[in-house]
Amino acid sequence: MHGNTLPTLRRHATLRRSLRLLADFRYEQADPDRFYGHLAADTVGVLSAVWADAGDTGSLAGTRILDVGGGPGYFARAFASAGVDNYVTCEPDAGEMSAAGIRVSASVRGSGMDLPFADAAFDLTYSSNVAEHVPDPWRMADEMLRVTRPGGLMVFSYTCWLGPFGGHETGLWQHYIGGEFAARRYERRHGHAPKNRWGESLFEVSCADGLRYAESVTGTDHPYPAEPVAAFPRYHPSWAWWMTEVPGLREAGVSNLVLVLRRR
Template sequence: MTQTSATTTLPTLRRRATLRRSLGLLADFRFEQSDPDRFYGHLAADTVSILSDIWADAGPTTSAGRASLAGTRILDVGGGPGYFGQAFAAAGVDNYVACEPDVGEMAAAGIRLASSVRGSGMDLPFADDVFDLTYSSNVAEHVSDPWRMADEMLRVTKPGGLMVYSYTCWLGPFGGHETGLWQHYVGGEFAARRYEKTHGHPPKNRWGESLFNVSCADGLRYAETTQDSGDAEPVAAFPRYHPSWAWWMTKVPGLREVGVSNLVLVLRKR
């Protein structure tokens, strides 16, 4: 992949990506199951900040200079129970649409969003070229064909708009999600069985059903194919939770699979 350097193309985001931010996000991971409001609330706020910076750095230029998400039409693929919608509203963004296939997930936190649409990321219920910014946060590893979902996201993105695709890499420490930090290295089925034996119930994310092996290299290859086909221009690829001085990991085969943890792809639709 002929990859544009994230450190030069996303200067605003790079300044935000500090060690202090990374440590704060890492500390929140232990609350995912016990206190989801805390975990997902902080993650959603951080996501809005990331997208605001990416849009400012790589979005369309305006006469006023720095581009703002205000007035931007945004699609969140896999919006979940509404934490992200709340965070966008708090940031003054009122043109936000969430697409989520699971009714139970949509209602899990008791958050009501008028802009929620039930639908699959594999076949988005939207016309071509309608959103300025499409993004997905930690969804790709939960679908059986993540690159079909990525294609769908590009389809509904306007020419010149951005697609931001963020997912958990299988060989990173959080690849097994709640099943543990090392168990998935033995195997996804082993991790699921061990979790059920330890906790007395199956994990939320079941290997082979709602959790799949998606590598860092898979995402970089996908970005390369969109460039080769002329569908999109890769803008950046970087580790979502790392300080900016560690973003070089995405360029090192092998190391990136265990070290990146969560890959963010930024593509500009042509």
């Protein structure tokens, strides 16, 4: 399972794009409109390429899309700009849903671990940087597969704990000493607790965890069996995707893992 099956996405994943996204990370807290606006636009580009390579049609137009953990609406706005009008977001935090003042026409309050939707309701389900914020990410992944129709795609993207951004705003190295150390150091330095609190709203999820999950859903004993399509580092240029296949290195080098699964 690797990214070689996604030729359109490989053309999208350039070094220039990687450097542009890396430069935006400094603005996550200081200028969220800039950070999340650019990230949302890139996400639409990634999903459009994945759908063109592995979906039923070449375009996301008319596709029923579920965004699990869509937040305050940056992604909804990006999809609308791309001409996608059948987009639904599910977010558990009412405050987060309204934080940016963006009106989302189809926003449902609910938990990713118990999605309030019928089986096989969507053509494409995805989550962007959500799995590391829930205590049972693989239950959420199962729920996403449940609401994906047979033949549809589930795209599961999350930040790996041992990558440089695993600690989120608490630092690039502090979380290697420990999540609690990183959180307390942040609070001492800034006078308030971090938004992403280790053990409460930030959890340790490894690259290997995701790859094991992708293999575990292939059997007929899984309630929602799926075929692994690809696994690749979200922010890397395509020539660096090989890191996903190297144990040890992938934990520190991949940073954010994307799993693409096709529901059977």
